[in-house]
Amino acid sequence: MSNEQGVIFTRRASGLVRELSWFDVFVFVVAGPAASGVTFYSVSTAANYPGASLTLAFLIGLAVFLPITFLVAITSATMPRSGGLYIVVSRVLGPTVGYLSAWLLFIGYGISSGVLGYIVVGLMGSGFATAALSSRIVWLAEVGAAMQTRHWQLIGGVLWVGLFWLIAYKGIRKVKNMMRAMFFIPLVGTIIAVLWFLLSGGPEGVAARFDATWGEGVFNAIQQKAAELGWASPGFSFAATINAMIVVIWAYASITIINYAGGEIKTPKTSMIRGFFLGTSFVGLFYVLIVFSVYKAFGEFIASYDFLFDSHPEALAALMGGVVEPSVPFYFMAIAPNVWFGLLVAMTIALWYANSILPGFLANSRLAFALSMDKSFPKALSAVNRRTGSPTNAVHLNAAFCLVGVLIMMLSVDVILSLLTITTFFIFWPFGLSAMLLPYHNREIYERSPVQWTLFGVPVLTILGGFTFVVGWFFIYLSLRNFTPSVMLALILVMLGGMVLYLCQQAKNRREGVDVSQIYAKIPPE
Helix, strand or coil: CHHHHHHHCCCCCCCCCCCECHHHHHHHHHHCCCCHHHHHHHHHCCCCCCCCCHHHHHHHHHHHHHHHHHHHHHHHHHCCCECCHHHHHHHHCCHHHHHHHHHHHHHHHHHHHHHHHHHHHHHHHHHHHHHHHHHCCHHHHHHHHHHCCHHHHHHHHHHHHHHHHHHHHHCHHHHHHHHHHHHHHHHHHHHHHHHHHHCCCHHHHHHHHHHHHHCCCHHHHHHHHHHHCCCCCCCCCHHHHHHCHHHHHHHCCCCCHHHHEHHHECCHHHHHHHHHHHHHHHHHHHHHHHHHHHHHHHCCHHHHHHHHHHHCHHHHHHHHCCCCCCCHHHHHHHHCCCHHHHHHHHHHHHHHHHHCHHHHHHHHHHHHHHHHHCCCCCHHHHCCCCCCCCCHHHHHHHHHHHHHHHHHCCCCHHHHHHHHHHHHHCCHHHHHHHHHHHHHHCHHHHCCCCCCCEECCEEHHHHHHHHHHHHHHHHHHHHHCCCCHHHHHHHHHHHHHHHHHHHHHHHHHHHCCCCHHHHCCCCCCC
């Protein structure tokens, strides 16, 4: 078998190093998604979904994603190779469906990392601007204003991408050490903010602290002005809560990202299941706690503020002396005991955004590596640096897409979010279908699984796969609701570009006498 693998795959062995433990899986599961969905969109879209309970929406999200990530853990432990979900889809549904899913994911993850690099600069600038408005310190205002300009966000985004490009190039050990170090900084800051919200005494206690920061009577004036201009807070709406799930889905977007580096995890049969289960449970409950705490502290004020910020920013500026984009860091700074403590905690929370960039670098470069090993991407992308154990060309290619992500922030935010959501979530429905069929389609691979339980004679893998298949289409439905003709055209062009590359590569394989069916009948070599 090894001789045959040496012919049909790019190489006999991957050349990657198994360096990551179950704790690293846990860290990536938590740090990968913990950014804009919960620290920004959870408190900036309250007026978009009147009557929605974001706390309930995030709790539903945990119930939805826990079985999905458990399924990902099982399949990753069964086939612990770089490429993650792509390996499962391509080995069951075939190379074309597998490639198209992976291509869209590669585009989505690559661009997302650049987008996050751009956003984190603006978010930090927002923290400085908030501190300046509340303290009237001129130089803070100048720094904050500069960091929120496109010019400096573009420069800052490029610098963030460059930093993580270098770390990813240095190899998996450097990536592991950096992720462990970066994980605890925003975690501590967020825990401080959550405790502050929970101990604030609710809207009445918050009002006095908010007014101490922004001026006497401003808290109530914002709610009164919103009501005058047409905002009326409805009662609870389950339909609105379901519509708000697009925010929740985005918050969980990268929770399975570490499975794409399955070829670099020690003892994958235990590390994957333990790390994914504990990580998903932690991040889901952490999300619920964050959202619950901030809404418990500020109540209906959040929706009133969102309404004025979105529809009447001039009225908001007249009340506050300026306009600050709503986010969890903003709400913490509004009730912090002093400006410097508030700014420090806000900056640490903002690092969740930067913390999500490195997992994207790791996953996307390994996805390109896996496609190259299967001869669907050029052979050069499977080259591994023997000293660092890093697929250097794949890392460079991903960095290029990250830079595109920084530049694409010049476009409409709706266009960007719609494209990123559909590209990153498209793969879930073919993955679910593949998991459903795996016990029947390929018994040899299924027998490698550490979980072969059955329920009424049906493999649990099939049941979880059916659930993931249905939820995958729900993800696509929510994504397509925000599509415009221009977004659809952009998606079509991205898909066409990927298929042209795929067809050219397959034509090359045929000229070289490669039997593609042999490649996808086997798991890639370790």
